[in-house]
Amino acid sequence: MTHVVLQAKDISLGYPRAEGWQQVLARFDLQLAPGEVVSILGPSGVGKSSLLRVLAGLQQPQGGHVMLHGQPLQGPHPRLAVAFQDPSLLPWLSLEKNVAFGLDFARQPTLAADERRARVDHAIAAVGLDHARNQYPAQLSGGMAQRTALARCLARQPEVLLLDEPFGALDEVTRADMQQLLLQLIATHNTAAVLITHDIDEALLLSDRVLLLGDHPAHTLGQWLVDLPQPRTQQVEALGALRIEILKTLRRGSRTVEPQPTPLPSEAVHVHG
Structure with missing residues (x-):
């Protein structure tokens, strides 16, 4: 079964x-x-x-x-992560800190500093945003903002x-790219969605x-x-x-x-x- x-x-x-x-x-x-x-x-x-x-x-x-x-x-639950149409990024935090912010959500387990850093680095790399990790939400395109929101979910290492x-607010080309990225991430981590x-x-x-x-x-x-x-x-x-x-x-x-x-x-x- x-x-x-x-x-x-x-x-x-x-x-x-x-x-x-x-x-x-x-x-x-x-x-x-x-x-x-x-x-x-x-x-x-x-x-x-x-x-x-x-x-x-x-x-x-x-x-x-x-x-x-x-x-x-x-x-x-820490094993469940939610992403909405609005990326809901905090404008006063950099991309990197927005991704890390997900680890401070209620019920998330406390992580050692090195594990926290590793999770954030891995999530940012997975969505292809290493080059933009120090940028702020106002500097990001719609697709980059959604990638950041997805990275924030991934850093929590959810099962679901x-x-x-x-992707409802994105243009057709960006939407297609995000759809393929989502499939790649699900396949890599065996995450249900x-x-x-x-x-x-x-x-x-x-x-x-x-x-x-x-x-x-x-x-x-x-x-x-x-x-x-x-x-x-x-x-x-x-x-x-x-x-x-x-x-x-x-x-x-x-x-x-x-x-x-x-x-x-x-x-x-x-x-x-």
């Missing part, structure tokens, strides 16, 4: 509205193996970012649970990368599996295994067939009628979509 590093079981999310409780996500399941890349697709506002926060231990679901190596995830549309994206092509190019969420409330409409070797940029016909199938499933799912809100539960927790 394949080892599971991260598992989500029966995850349900919702938020309170004036007229009642609006469920966002219903009974979501996920099993993630080491080195596996899973993309989660779905329409805007379906709750993909909220789901990622649950998988990261940053937000508790209303139902279900998340397990890391078979143990309940109670909050942020959770990525919330990290969950990628939130609205881009079907990106999901097909990067993922071992693609999950499609439908809304009202969100649930898994379909799941596809992308059993094609990397790189996939020349495999247009095979990817095109999968793309059409995903689009058809998405269109069928979008015809679902929105249910009426239910009464607010006694302990409603507000979450953002």
Whole structure:
């Protein structure tokens, strides 16, 4: 049996509205193996970012649970690293110090000075930014800023990368470069990854599996295994067939009628979509 590093079981999310409780996500399941890349697709506002926060231990679901190596995830964990569309670099710190800053996050283990330096140096080299380590965020291009954010994650040596549309704001050329860099880093470190994206092509190019969420409330409409070797940029016909199938499933799912809100539960927790 394949080892599971991260598992989500029966995850349900919702938020309170004036007229009642609006469920966002219903009974979501996920099993993630080491080195596996899973993309989660779905329409805007379906709750993909909220789901990622649950998988990261940053937000508790209303139902279900998340397990890391078979143990309940109670909050942020040093073996989980999150990257967002906004690199969120601190403008008063150099690139090098922004990468090192990730090692000061809550629950990170205390490192000896030489190990800390080695981790930072390795992460910066891995994303090809040795030449810019003393530059500040204002001096970096969008692609360099995203590489820095990725290096900040890598310095923590995570087993799971959770990525919330990290390349969405980049131009097409830079985005393609970052996608290939991500694949190289995952292959090198055998890191598992969950990628939130609205881009079907990106999901097909990067993922071992693609999950499609439908809304009202969100649930898994379909799941596809992308059993094609990397790189996939020349495999247009095979990817095109999968793309059409995903689009058809998405269109069928979008015809679902929105249910009426239910009464607010006694302990409603507000979450953002």
